[in-house]
Amino acid sequence: MKTGKITYIDSDGQWQNNYGTFNRYKVTMADGNVYRFNAKGEFKNNIGDEVVFQVTNTEMGNAKLMQPLEQQPSKPQVLTNSNGISVEGVTRGMICNLVWQGFVAGKYSEDQFDYWAEEIYKLYTRKYGN
Secondary structure (H helix, E strand, O other): OEEEEEEEEEEEEEEEEOOEEEEEEEEEEOOOOEEEEEEOOOOOOOOOOEEEEEEEEOOOOEEEEEOOHHHOOOOOOOOEOOOOOEHHHHHHHHHHHHHHHHHHOOOOOHHHHHHHHHHHHHHHHHHHOO
């Protein structure tokens, strides 16, 4: 990845592929290098902006804008088993099943079952919302 300060932006026609039609822009950086960027609609940055980008084709001068790491949206980390199933979800399901089995076997009263069902529901909604 590279960084550069934009000093000039020039429209450079259009380009089309399977993902649609893109406007092309030749963008000059403060170091004098010119790169070609594709954008749906208008180019998202302005002259004077400091940008992070990756050169995708050195020969053609093609590049794409990148979000700096601190601005990239973070994805929540979810532990999964080998089948791609949430470990947390499996654990919660096992707890529910144990409580249910205890109730069916007569180990818990209806009040105790209701209590544990409510506690599990609270944990779930606190973590995942309504």
